[in-house]
Amino acid sequence: MNSKIKALIVENSNQVIDQIVRELNKTNIKIEHISVATETNFHSLLDRSINIIFCSYQLESFNSTQALKILQERGFDIPFIIISGESNEEIMPEMLRMGATDYLHKDRLGRLGPATIAALKQKDIRNEYKAILDASLDPIISIDHKGDILQWNKAAEDVFGFKCADVLHTKLVDTIIPKRLRQQHLNGIKKYLETGASKLIEKKVQIPALHASGEEIQIEIFIKATNHTHNPPIFTASARDLGEQLRSEILIKRNESRLRQVIEATPNGIIMVDRNGKITLCNAEIESLFGYSRNELIGKNVEILIPEKYRERHPEDRKNYFKNPETRQMGSGRELFGLRKNGVEVPLEIGLNPLETEEGMFVLASVVDISTRKNLEERFKQVVEATPTGILMVDQKGIIALLNGHCEALFGYTHDELVGKHMEVLVPHRFREAHSTHRQKFFESPETRQMGVGRDLFGLRKDGEEFPIEIGLNPMMTNDGTYVLASIVDITKRKVLENNLLQSSNALKEKNEEMEQFVYTVTHDLKSPLVTSTGFLGFLRQDIEAKRYDKLEDSLFRLERANKRMEQLINDLLQLSRVGRLEVNAEEIACNEVVSNVLENLASQIEEVGANVMVQNLPTIVADKKRLYQAIENLVLNALKYGRNKDEVEIEIGSRTDDYKYTKLFIKDHGPGIDPKYHEKVFALFQRLENSSESPEGTGVGLAIVARIMQVHHGKAWVESKLGDGATFILAFPNSYEEREHKNER
Secondary structure, eight states, rough: OOSEEEEEEEOOOOOHHHHHHHHHHHHHEEHHHHHHSHHHHHHHHHOTTTEEEEEEEEEOOOOOOHHHHHHHHOOOOOOEEEEOOOOOOHHHHHHHHHOEEEEEEOOOOOGHHHHHHHHHHHHHHHHHHHHHHOOOOSSSSOOOTBEEEEEEEEEHHHHHHHHHHHTTTTTTGTTTTTTTGHHHHHHHHHHHHHSOOSSSSTSEEEEEEOTTTSSSEEEEEEEEEOOSSSSSOEEEEEEEEEEHHHHHHHHHHHHHHHHHHHHHHHEEEEEEEHHHOOOEEEEHHHHHHOOOHHHHHSSSSSGGSHHHHHHTTTTHHHHHHHSSOOEEEETTTTEEEETTTTTTTEEEEEEEEEEEEEEEEEEEEEEEHHHHHHHHHHHHHHHHHHSSEEEEETTTTOOOEEEEEHHHHHHHHHHHTTTTTTGGGGGGGHHHHHHHHHHHHHHSSOOOEEEEEEEEEEEEEESSSEEEEEEEEEEETTTTEEEEEEEEEEHHHHHHHHHHHHHHHHHHOOOOOOOHHHHHHHHHHHHHHHHHHHHHHHHHHHHHHHTTTHHHHHHHHHHHHHHHHHHHHHHHHHHHHHHHSSSEEEEEEEEEHHHHHHHHTHHHHHHHHTTEEOOOOEEEEEEEEHHHHHHHHHHHHHHHHOOOOTTEEEEEEEEOOOOTTEEEEEEOSSSOOOOOOGGGGGGGGOOSSSOTOOOOOOOOOOHHHHHHHHTTTOEEEEEEEEEOOEEEEEEEEEHHHHHHHHHOOO
């Protein structure tokens, strides 16, 4: 074989895997292989790119029976060769019956190459067979002796309405056999298996079948039983939908009737003309438009409806159209006029549609009297075009009668694309149903007013883009009825400015609140060490005056500890303030490298508490390396301080892949846990939730620094915990970080 095959090897022994590859190489089979040994890995790596599977009969936690079941449930047709160390002769036929392609003993792999070639050829034959079945215009269905569906081609999907993937390996009797005939169907299979006799085998039979919709259809079937020497028979049926022809005839008649009704009901004039210009069909609107009766027009030359100044050139135009018939507007770029019976000319729009019939080619013309539009356009042209806003005039049915150039530019349509169309084309889909009701209410009580007071209004451009608008409504009374003249203004720039102002206002409010809390908290927490120092300075003075020198060391120790706490608070506050001010230098970072550096620098603290730190294989993310180091360091220090469970401190550092929008890192401890009601509070400045008698030293700034670092990365930090069950701190970095940065810059 010249091309390389992709193989999935289910085996935990490298020696056996190497032996498989060597045997295949002996027969010039080039192989690219992946090896698995568990059900989970088999599931994840199984896809349609796999050409063949070599599976050990039995592994420690996974076996070939399970693998075959998964393969069949997933609907994959992949050659499956079992390589076994078992010598039980009953195993091989059982595995072959279950769907294995071949069964080889590990000590006799000499025929692995030929078996592989044969399995791949069998797959090619099955693919060719399936292609032939899917190319068939008639449904072809195969079932086994148990009545399970083995084959269901494309035509079967079309006729019965069931998809192949939904019915494969299910019972035919539960699929297309009507309930009243199901027992008869089962009895027929049973009788054939026992006696070889059947009333249906190799006979054309008309029977009812069940469509996916629940409707019964009449089909004609021919069933062939394929008998095998050692295996039960396979039943294959070719079917034909007998009701299709009858339904088609009825449908044609209905469509003809509907077409006549549509032609008569259409508000446009409809006229059909042959190659010679003879009128063969027209509707009532044509009679009304031109003033002729139908009998006066049928069989006459169409030129009687054309002003004399255009008649001479029209036959040549018609001839050219029939040379290249296509659906199009007539007289593109020219004004068209028709001639009424009374000699009055009328401006028209005409759409041409070629119609091929058994009697030859015809042209079906849609004729519209545009007199009203012409009058309106002349009446408002100068005023409407001069206005700097979009102007749209609509009738009570929502049909656009007029618009100006600014409105065309606003929505991206041309004049001709909108006039005569329903105005809801300019309304976003989610508002269209309600808009029709609003329009009706306006015409019930028309008045000059703003549209949608208290609501945000949006328009829909031709390219599908929505944009914010303001609309002023003005009713207009004309001889043709009431219209509404709408003045439309694009307020996109104003909305952007309002949004920016609101964001700035909210951000300023948030910063002010944060500053108030910060000042209050800093004042309180910095004052505490000062009060402690002042108090012990007094004790120190009293002890010196009283010559109680044995107590001086304790007072000095307490003074030193208060001063150190003051220093730690100040350093932590400086570190917190720098997080939001320094520039974030985003780059690709291998998280394992950062974690390794953190653990190396904290080695003495880890050793001091005897912590056991477990680190998973972590992903690469886009972030600021120094800030990431700070965040992980603070969380590890937090776990070292508060993560003790009895006398043990266990810390786990890993990642999650349960959200495509974020890459998540976690630091987990097995300490006393945190009550859910305090999950948000722990990230606030100077917040410590532990008992003072039991807690380690801490300033309550570390987690606030973590929260600030994630904020500048446009990410999130939170804790998952409950009392008595440890705590897991999550850092979620956005996968589209660079794009978010770009949007913020804009």
